[in-house]
Amino acid sequence: MRIGAHRAVEVAEIVKRSEKVATLFFRDELSSEAVPGQFVMVWVPGVDEIPLSLSHIGELCGVTVKAVGDATSALLQLKRGSLLGIKGPFGRGFSTSAKSALLVAGGVGIACLAPLARALKRSSEKVVLLYGAKTAQDLVLADELVEELGRSCVELVTEDGSAGRRGLVTDFLSQALDEHKPDAVYTCGPEEMMYKVVCTCLERGVWVEASLERWMKCGMGICGHCVLDNAGLLVCRDGPVFSGQQLLSITDFGKACRGPSGEKKSLG
Numbered sequence: 001m002r003i004g005a006h007r008a009v010e011v012a013e014i015v016k017r018s019e020k021v022a023t024l025f026f027r028d029e030l031s032s033e034a035v036p037g038q039f040v041m042v043w044v045p046g047v048d049e050i051p052l053s054l055s056h057i058g059e060l061c062g063v064t065v066k067a068v069g070d071a072t073s074a075l076l077q078l079k080r081g082s083l084l085g086i087k088g089p090f091g092r093g094f095s096t097s098a099k100s101a102l103l104v105a106g107g108v109g110i111a112c113l114a115p116l117a118r119a120l121k122r123s124s125e126k127v128v129l130l131y132g133a134k135t136a137q138d139l140v141l142a143d144e145l146v147e148e149l150g151r152s153c154v155e156l157v158t159e160d161g162s163a164g165r166r167g168l169v170t171d172f173l174s175q176a177l178d179e180h181k182p183d184a185v186y187t188c189g190p191e192e193m194m195y196k197v198v199c200t201c202l203e204r205g206v207w208v209e210a211s212l213e214r215w216m217k218c219g220m221g222i223c224g225h226c227v228l229d230n231a232g233l234l235v236c237r238d239g240p241v242f243s244g245q246q247l248l249s250i251t252d253f254g255k256a257c258r259g260p261s262g263e264k265k266s267l268g
Contacts, residue, residue, distance in 0.1 A: 006043060006085040011078055012060060017140040020067040021108065022076050023055060028086055031061040036116035037093030037211055037241045041219040043085030047074045051216045051236070053188075054089065055111035055141065057118075064111035064140060090219045091240050094209055098184035100126040102176055104197050106169055106189020107133050110141050112211045112240075113188050121149060128180050132157035132169025132189075139163055170196045177204060184208070191267055195254025198244040208244035212253075215260050225262070228252070 013025040031040055034057050042063060043049040048071040056062035067073040078084075094116045101120050105113050110131060120127045127149060133139045135158055142163075146154045156164030157172060165172060170193055177185075177200070187197045188211040201208035214226040214235040221237035228235065230251045233242070247253045256266050 006087055008083050009086050011080055011082045011084065014078065014080060017064065018137050020076070021064065021140045023062045023064045023141075024075060024078065024084075025056065025060045025062040026084065026086070027059070028061055031086065031089055032058055034061075034089035034115075035093030036096065036119050037112060038089035038091050039219070039240060040086050040088035041090070041216075042071075042075070043087070044071050044074045044078075045083070045085065047071050049085070051090075051219055053112040053211070053240075055114045057115045064108065064114075066108045087219060091236055092238065094186055094211075094241050095184070096120060096123060098182065098207075099124055100180065100182045100184075101128070102180055102182035102185045103127070103129045103131075104169060104173065104176075104185060104187040104189070104193075105129065105131045106187075106193045107138055108140060109187075109189030109211070110139075110145070111188075113186060114141055114145060116186055117145060117149060126180065126182075127153060128176065128182070129154045130157070130169055130172060130176050131155070132159075132193075134159045136163035169193065170200075173197060173200055177201075177206065182206065186210075191254055191257070194247075198247050198253075202244045202248065209241050210244065210247060211240045212242060212247070213240065214257060225258075 009026040009028050015023045039051045039053045042052050050071045052063040055064035065075045067076050103113050157169045185201045185208040187194050194210045216236050217223045217225045219236050221234045226235040228250045
């Protein structure tokens, strides 16, 4: 099997997380050997091919998808036994050597961090998850990770106060850093959120890694569509996981990105 070639996989199971979010499970040998933070290119026949982080790595692999466009909406319409095309896994994943780790997730960014949480749980002394979303319904994978990590290791935050503490997840970051004193912080979510996380961690001298999202067409560093301004880095090949120092050297980090046609647009 070749990483850069499509492999047909059968949807083995679908778990509905909310009205617009579901996890699709499949069996794939190469994906089962992925590093947390890596992604696969998922081809929906007749629709499109898109990059998705692996939210589950093992005998059953999975991608957790939110319906935001044609391809993601089509994925949520699939049934057990449907076929998909998979390429990858691609990119650079998270490091997993921290003895004490704090994971900071926003919304469906939890999909990227979930395999990391499981890996760190096996190898680290302490793993804490700070997980925020707009509402309780948007806290996808929360119950699953509470069960796997332990209730005391998961702090939930919602903007409307419908679950956990009320506010933004970054409102509670400094407190979490003071309380848990992690060796490393790992984050994935809206880029404005990650920018605040990275800045706070670097100001405190804490190692931080973040998974960046950009438009991708090939996933292998050929098309250049996901190039980062002024740094010359490609998200698909040099990322999607970058260190905080790398990210702050990127002019547009937390401020702007490029759309599907290459046009620059402001974040937020």
